[in-house]
Amino acid sequence: MDLQAVVQLIGNVGFPIALSLILLQTILIKFNKQMDGLEKRLAQLDKTMKLMVKTYHQSTSKSAIRQDKKEDG
Template sequence: MDLQAVVQLIGNVGFPIALSLMLLQTILVKFNKQMDGLEKRLAQLDKTMNLILRTFHQNASKSAFRQDQKEED
């Protein structure tokens, strides 16, 4: 926000309301940045969990195959 826009905002709505609006804008910008960071972390967590599940299922199927072979012997 440039100085002329701030002065015009104060003239239109008054100083306390103008200050509140500027603080609200600042808070919303920071909140959106944090939400973007959380979305990226959640996406990475999802990929990691899928990888762990795939590995677990592969190991479980290999283990079951080995047990079947032992039982046949």
């Protein structure tokens, strides 16, 4: 937002309302950036959890096979 737009906004709606609108815009921009960061972290967490579950299932099935071999042997 450039200076001329701010001056025009103040002239049209008054200083308190113009200031409120500027602050609201600033807050919304920061909030959107934080939400984008959270989405990326949640996606990474989802990938990590899926990998952990897959690894757990593989290790569980391998240990079950080993126990079967011990019982047969």
